[in-house]
Amino acid sequence: MADRMLFAVRPYASPDHALIDLPGPASRSGRWSDGLEGFARTFLLAAFRLAGADGADPFGLADWYAAGIAAGTDPASPSRWPRLDEVDQAKVEAASIAIALHETRPWIWDRLDDAVRDRVLTWFAAFARAWVPDNNWVWFRAVAAAFSRSAGGPWDPADISCAVDRTEDWYAGGGWYTDGGTRNFDHYSGWAMQLYPLWYCRISGDHDPGAPELAVRYRHRLRPYLEDLSHLVGGDGAPLFQGRSLTYRFAALAPFWAGALFDATPLAPGLTRRIASGMVRYFLSSSAGCLRLDGTLSIGWHGEFLPIRQMYSGPASPYWASKGFAGLLLPPGDPVWQAVEEPLPAERGDFSRALAAPGWVVSGTSADGIVRVANHGTDHASSPSLSPDDPFYCRWAYSSRTGPDLSGAFDSVIALVDADGRVSHRRPLRSARVDGRTGVSRHLAHWPDMVTGLTGVIGPWLTTASVVRGCWEVRAVRIEGSGPWSVRIGGWLVAGAEPPAGQAGSGTATVSCSDGLTSVISTLYGRTSAAIHRPDEAAAFGPRAAVPYLESSQPAVAGDVYVAAVALTADPAGPGDPPRAEIEPHQAGPRLLVTWPDGQTDLLALVAPLALEPAQG
Numbered sequence: 001m002a003d004r005m006l007f008a009v010r011p012y013a014s015p016d017h018a019l020i021d022l023p024g025p026a027s028r029s030g031r032w033s034d035g036l037e038g039f040a041r042t043f044l045l046a047a048f049r050l051a052g053a054d055g056a057d058p059f060g061l062a063d064w065y066a067a068g069i070a071a072g073t074d075p076a077s078p079s080r081w082p083r084l085d086e087v088d089q090a091k092v093e094a095a096s097i098a099i100a101l102h103e104t105r106p107w108i109w110d111r112l113d114d115a116v117r118d119r120v121l122t123w124f125a126a127f128a129r130a131w132v133p134d135n136n137w138v139w140f141r142a143v144a145a146a147f148s149r150s151a152g153g154p155w156d157p158a159d160i161s162c163a164v165d166r167t168e169d170w171y172a173g174g175g176w177y178t179d180g181g182t183r184n185f186d187h188y189s190g191w192a193m194q195l196y197p198l199w200y201c202r203i204s205g206d207h208d209p210g211a212p213e214l215a216v217r218y219r220h221r222l223r224p225y226l227e228d229l230s231h232l233v234g235g236d237g238a239p240l241f242q243g244r245s246l247t248y249r250f251a252a253l254a255p256f257w258a259g260a261l262f263d264a265t266p267l268a269p270g271l272t273r274r275i276a277s278g279m280v281r282y283f284l285s286s287s288a289g290c291l292r293l294d295g296t297l298s299i300g301w302h303g304e305f306l307p308i309r310q311m312y313s314g315p316a317s318p319y320w321a322s323k324g325f326a327g328l329l330l331p332p333g334d335p336v337w338q339a340v341e342e343p344l345p346a347e348r349g350d351f352s353r354a355l356a357a358p359g360w361v362v363s364g365t366s367a368d369g370i371v372r373v374a375n376h377g378t379d380h381a382s383s384p385s386l387s388p389d390d391p392f393y394c395r396w397a398y399s400s401r402t403g404p405d406l407s408g409a410f411d412s413v414i415a416l417v418d419a420d421g422r423v424s425h426r427r428p429l430r431s432a433r434v435d436g437r438t439g440v441s442r443h444l445a446h447w448p449d450m451v452t453g454l455t456g457v458i459g460p461w462l463t464t465a466s467v468v469r470g471c472w473e474v475r476a477v478r479i480e481g482s483g484p485w486s487v488r489i490g491g492w493l494v495a496g497a498e499p500p501a502g503q504a505g506s507g508t509a510t511v512s513c514s515d516g517l518t519s520v521i522s523t524l525y526g527r528t529s530a531a532i533h534r535p536d537e538a539a540a541f542g543p544r545a546a547v548p549y550l551e552s553s554q555p556a557v558a559g560d561v562y563v564a565a566v567a568l569t570a571d572p573a574g575p576g577d578p579p580r581a582e583i584e585p586h587q588a589g590p591r592l593l594v595t596w597p598d599g600q601t602d603l604l605a606l607v608a609p610l611a612l613e614p615a616q617g
Contacts, residue, residue, distance in 0.1 A: 001280065002049045002325050003059065008295030009042050009319075010064075017068035018079035020316060022296055025306065027314030029089040034314035036081045039068055040093035040100075041319035047100035052328035055107045062107045065100075069112065073119035084126035089312065091132060094124060095140035095196065096322075098147035102203045103329065109151070121153030128156040135180025136188055138163040139196035146203040160200075164214065167197060175225025176357035183428070185358035185378040186243025186393070190229060190255035191323055194222050198262050219264035226259045227266050230275065231353050231362055234400030235346040235369015237278030241540065242373065242398040244380075247299045247308055247317060249290055250279045250324035257326035260336050269335035270342035276327055277341065290318075297321060301540045307406050308540060346371050346400075350470050352437035359431040361439040363468040368570035371400040374466035374473055376439035377431035386455045388448045389425045396464065396475065399568060401517060402492050403540035410533040411493035411547040414464050414477045416445050416485035416556060423488060424459055432463075438604050440465045459483060460558065467594050467602045471569040474524065474579055474594050478606040479560045487552040487560070489528070491521035492568040493535075495542035502532040502546055509548030517570045521548045524581035526562035528552050561590055561606065 013020045020038025027034055046061045055062075072081040082090045101109050101120075109117070127144045142163035145155040170178045170193070177193035178184045201208075201215040208214075232240045239252040253276050259265025260272050267275075283290045289303045297318035298304035309317075330336055345351060346364040353362040359377010364370070380393035391404040395412040398404075405411045409423040416424040424445035433440040445459035460481025467474040475489055494500055496513035503510050507523035509530035521530065528550040539545040550564050565578035582593045589607035596602075 001284070002045055002328065004295055005297070006042060006046055006049070006061065007059070009038065011294075012038065012296075013068070014071075014079040016071035016077065016079050017064055018072035018077065018081065022315035024299055024315030025309075027089070027317065028311045029087055029314070032082055033087045033089045034316055036072070036090055036093050037314055038316035038319065039072065039081075040096040041316055041322055043068075043100045044096040045319065045322035045325055047103040048322070048325045048328040050107060051103040052330070057107065062104065062111075066108050066112060069108070069120060070116045073116065073123050081123065083123065084130060091127060091130065091137065091140050094127060095143045098124070098144045098203070099199055102147055102150070117151070121148055121151060124148045125154045128154055128159060133180065134166065135184075136192035136196070138166050139192065139200065143196055143200050143203065146200050146207070149207050150203060150205065160208070163197070163200070167193065171221070172357035174355070174357045175221045175223065175228065176355070181380070181382060183359075183377060183379050183381055186380070187239070187245070187248070187252050188243070190225065191248065191251045191320070194218070194225060194255040195258050195323065198222070198258055198264070202262075215262070219262055222255065222259055222262070222264040223266045226255060228353070228355050229255060230267060230271065231345045231351065231364060232371055232373070232400075233275055233279065233344055233346065234371045235344055235366070236400070237275075237280075237282035238400040239279060240371060240373060240398055240400055241301065241403045243392055244310055245313070245320070246301055246392075247313060248320040248323075249283050249297075249301070249318065251320045251322075252324070253279055254323035254326060257324075260327060260334070261329060268339070268342055270339035271344070272336050273339055274341035274344060276324075278344070280324065301403070305538070305540050307537070344369075352468055354434045354436055354439070356434055359434050359439065359441065361434055361437060361466055361468050363437070363470065363473070365471050365569070365571065367573070370471070370568060370570060372468070372473070372568055373398045374439050374468055376429070376434055376441035376464070376466065379427045379429045381428035384428055386425075386444065386446045386448065386458070387427050388450060389427050394426050394429070396466070397473065397492065397566070399492070401541070401570070402494060402568065405493050405535050405537075405539065405545065405547065407535055407537045408533065410488070410490045410549050413488060413490040414462065414475065415488045416459055416462075416483070417488050417551065418447065418457075418485055422447055424485075437468045438466065438602060440604065440606070459485065460556070463606050465592060465604055465606055467592070467604060469579075469596060471567045471571065471575050472578060473566045474563060474581060474592070475566050476525075476561065476563040476581070476592050476606060478590060479556045480558055481556075482558045483556055485556045487526070487528070487556055487562050488549060489521065489562060489564045489566075490549040491547055491566045492519035493539060493545055493547040494519045494568075495539035495545035497542055497544065499534070499544040500546040502548070504530045504532050504548065506530070507550070509550070511546040511548050513542070515570070516572065518568070518575065519548055520565075520567040520575055521550055522565045522578050523550055524563040524565050524578070525583055526552065526560065527554060528562060528564070563592065
């Protein structure tokens with residue numbers, strides 16, 4: 001597969017191989033930067049392929065990329081790379097080039113002319129003390145410094161100490177890192193924060209006496225993270241659809257490979273193998289189809305889906321998926337390659353799992369392999385100020401089989417709706433409790449100005465809760481202020497090639513795709529009516545989508561509680577009976593009693609400490 005992907009990009013390379021200009025919309029950094037991105041990210045893939053084969057190179061990868069390096073670092077070349085002080089995005093690509101040069105040192109770096117090596121080190125030199133955003137980018141600078149140091153080039157110790165120190169600030173416990181912010185939990189915790197620190201130690205070798213101690217620290221953190229992460233992979237191999245840069249797709253394998261490469265995994269070799277092969281198969285399957293007819297990766301999740309892209313994403317951005325091939329560095333005799341595949345957690349049986357750092361309550365069901373997350377801790381807020389929601393972070397739920405509706409606010413929401421049909425926003429939220437199969441969070445409902453992003457209308461505080469079991473989630477909200485708003489609770493958005501079938505009435509709404517994926521929402525407490533929303537726009541999982549939702553029939557009143565049962569299932573037997581819910585009065589505030597069809601119960605207080613309240617500015 002690596003060979004196929006590498007050959008597919010060659011027709012888009014400049015004659016000297018320095019830039020690879022793939023088709024698609026340009027990033028905000030421009031086509032020149034995008035061309036460097038095409039070289040650097042595929043060079044990383046080529047490095048894993050070449051080094052994993054111990055230099056065996058029947059397709060001439062070393063010579064092809066060496067020619068690109070020589071031309072890209074030549075100031076007189078019409079295909080030269082942008083300098084690191086010319087285009088900030090080049091700093092990201094420098095890290096891929098540094099890792100690739102390190103891994104292929106005997107076959108590329110050591111064989112380059114002295115003049116070319118000097119030019120490469122001069123190109124890296126602009127990174128010393130250069131500005132980078134206060135997030136995972138600090139490791140791009142540190143990794144480049146580590147390679148430059150190993151090759152006798154200029155570097156600055158402050159760049160390395162900055163990365164180490166900031167990483168400690170961002171460590172959230174349990175193996176999880178935020179990406180430069182208090183609640184920025186997403187795949188970057190794995191494909192950046194868990195990957196680059198260990199690769200820094202790998203490149204540093206004897207050049208940094210402190211690297212072995214750092215490696216012990218980072219390996220120790222990777223182990224519990226991988227245990228959690230293995231529960232976020234669906235039975236079909238799909239990773240959780242949540243967060244930004246999802247077009248990197250099977251880059252989500254990077255931390256699993258890091259665990260195997262650096263002896264830092266609690267997972268059996270057969271489970272690592274199952275996760276890796278399953279995820280690659282998922283994205284390459286005919287139904288997903290992430291490769292275009294010419295064999296290149298598109299921007300999207302399955303096929304092309306441009307709404308998924310961020311402004312920094314260009315045509316070659318998807319090739320950070322190269323990180324998903326890091327396992328090629330393992331020798332053929334490694335247990336990961338030799339072991340019989342073992343079933344995923346989502347294949348072994350139903351489970352519930354609380355992830356304290358991101359504030360997620362995870363449920364998996366073996367009948368359909370779906371993994372779901374009830375989100376009570378992640379919102380990608382950059383400040384404590386009230387701000388618009390990001391649909392990739394602020395929804396109440398995410399899964400391995402669904403994505404959010406990017407054009408509306410019906411799916412996986414708990415919101416107040418004003419007279420103009422505008423829904424309230426959640427960010428910033430405050431996590432109050434994530435434990436067992438329950439989660440509670442709190443936020444100040446508000447209607448931001450969507451043009452300026454500034455605070456607009458401010459509503460009441462909402463305390464929301466989830467109790468998960470199997471395919472069902474009981475989703476509740478307590479309203480702490482009265483106003484002319486209705487209450488909306490949205491279910492799961494499902495999508496496919498054909499319009500999902502739907503039925504609504506008597507407090508329950510259901511939509512189903514032709515493949516059996518079904519979304520259900522049902523009133524458990526509070527007066528609500530059921531309906532179905534069908535977005536005009538395509539979704540990440542298909543061009544035709546629908547979502548069931550509930551909306552209150554009366555204006556919100558302080559102290560009101562609304563409870564819904566929400567299900568997502570592809571089990572041929574269906575979702576089964578929903579649980580029941582009762583609200584019990586208590587001196588500390590109302591309590592939610594959930595009774596499941598088999599008689600099991602959960603009791604949850606619908607209160608949150610006042611100390612968790614964010615600023616209202």
